[in-house]
Amino acid sequence: MPVDETLATYSDWLYRSALGVYLFAIMLYAVEQAFARAPRKKALVGAGAPIPGILTDEPKSELSRTERIGRMGAALTVLGALLHLGSLVMRGLSAGRAPWGNMYEYMSLLCLAAVVTWIVLMAKFPIRRLGAFVLTPILVLLFLGGTVLYAESAPVQPALRSYWLVIHVSVISISSGVLLIPGVTSILYLLKDSKADRFPKLPSADVLDRMSYRTTVIAFPLFTAGIILGAIWAEAAWGRFWGWDPKETVAFVSWVVYAAYLHARATAGWRGRGAAWINVVGFALNVFNLFFINLVTTGLHSYAGL
């Protein structure tokens, strides 16, 4: 099938604009983070407190200037995500296949999943100002993807011509993207959770921990499903459902590490810092699996490369 060059060019333009918009959003978030006052230590909300929104109504305060800048950052993040989505759709249309057939496209989808997760979390938790910390690694990945790992829009090789490409790769890519968020928030947790509280402007350790947990809990079953779908595809394509191919092995290892994270959160002595460290290790393994295994070792997943 011929590649539609026009659409491919539009896709590249949209990709670059998304990058620019994200960069701008990061700057706005950074301004908000830098100039915002540390949250006042509120009195402990404990027993007998009224349900918010039922019995009392807190009057809405005027938006401060920093807050307005933060909101612009959030709006730009949404805009960036839309451009980003557009670039993937154009890519898919131009090549006439699911737009996750090489490493550039895979990373693009992964980052989009991470950005969307972040947008959802922003709506649920008071953490907008952390946007700079979260979007920066995403922007780095997108930049690497768009430069050194860039691949022209093209059809894929025979082994990848399967509806399993649509299912397995998208699930794995999206779950890895979602797992990027708890990786970052766990690092922030480790920074925040010290006696000295050297980072008063970060949200409370408890909020960071809860965010990490809730995001991991959504991504982990997805990641599990992605591995199992991969096994089902491997059975049809390579003649066995599991063969300790390097990619499979590292995916298994990071699965075990995230399982350990969930257990650690229920084990005395491992809650908090221990669990956060484990989540960071899981994230590091995913990054390792993306770069080292794709680019350095040779395995059956090698064509996932460039």
Next chain:
Amino acid sequence: MIAFLRNTWRGLTSMRTALTLLFLLALAAMPGALLPQLSLNASKVDEYVAQHGWWGDLLLKLGFFEVYATPWFAAIYLLLFTSLVGCLLPRTWEYFKQMRAKPVLTPRNLSRMPHHVQAELDVTPEEAVARAKKAMRGWRMETGEGTVSAERGYLRETGNLVFHFALLGLLVSFALGKMFSYEGQVIVQADGGQFCNGGIFNYDSFRPGLRIDGTDLTPFCVEIGKFSAEYLENGQPVGYQADIRYQSGEDLQTNTWKPYNLQVNHPLRTDGDRVYLLGHGYTPTFTVTFPNGEKRTQGIQWLPADQRTLASEGATKFDPPGVTDSEQRRKNQIAVTGLLAPTPLLHGGILNSKYPALNNPMVAVDVYRGDLGVDDGRGQSIFSIDMNMVEQGRLQKVARKNLALGEEIALDDGTKVRFDSVNDWVSLQVSHDPTQGYVLVFAILIILGLGVSLTVKRRRVWVRATPRDDGRTLVEVGGLARTDQAGYGEEFTRLARAVLNEEKS
């Protein structure tokens, strides 16, 4: 002694140990991704060991090149397995008790609960209780004097147990699969080549499970018909397919052939075995006319040296016909070796290939004559000649030439070598794994169990209605999520609103 055993058991089945074992498992699995593995690429292992001296030898002895078959890896997962069983048994027991248990009675002081609201309402305690019961329809409820205690989310533990038991089941099926499975590869010529699953010797390479000796493989036969491949302009393959015929089961007796279109990602599944199309290459056919006028025609697969252009290398070997004296025979064996270019690209007489499809193919061949060394009992690659024989001068290069289809070389003794044609070959893999269906079932249960146990929350709500002197009723609502507090707040707020605020709005 018993105390020691009990303590060991308790230690082994504790969460802390399980956590440590999980880490060990992750750590132990890593070398399998970083070091070459015998099961994936044995020659790379040899290379690595040779390059790293004593360090390579040590790693080899410790089993780092076959991580998943080593005793230490087995020790870790067996301990984890035991720990898991030890953890699951009491939990299952507890689970069945819980299933029949009633929700916990309303605690005296509801304001100590993580979630708590209260209000004075103009209703009787009975009405308040009735309203609470209505709000918590679907919950497991227990009504007392002016109180309701309710609990829900029992599915969490169900899902959790299903997940862990499915994990056990998957590991057991996987282990059994390693016993009774096999995998074999074979190259078959297209346009009529046949392969029958009669025994190990029909395969080019064969990897049996621990309990497979190759004597009772399920019989089936395949015959490869037309093979076709499609390429992009830059030589990247787009698709392969082969029209095949096969017979298995009763068809073998009646000699009935069934057609099938074999493609990458679309294996043939028959009678418990699967046949995969892995790759393809080219078989050049040469005819040698010996000085006495006798002709021998032979075609054997050559190996693709460049996957992008399918430039292939190989050696087609001939015995002189009608020579019974082995001494004489060994002086006059002939090998045609060299490069086959499917779409030739000539550059100053040097032949190369520029495209993987057949397009007036050419070969650049070296013809050797002498002793090929095939009779000395050692195995020899079918793709090359034994260079030792060349070094010892027992095999000599007698001609070198580029040949197009139908062209020939004449040797000094009158022998002629003609390049006749090129055909396709396909490489097939046959896989047999009787337990993989069970593995799939357990894998699905794993996803379901995991999804349920991570999304459902076990949570409790208590309501107490206490009559006041002024005729009004103090209604308190308390809530507690038993496993993870995250996300319970919204639901509790909604429930409490239904109990307390209904008539206010």
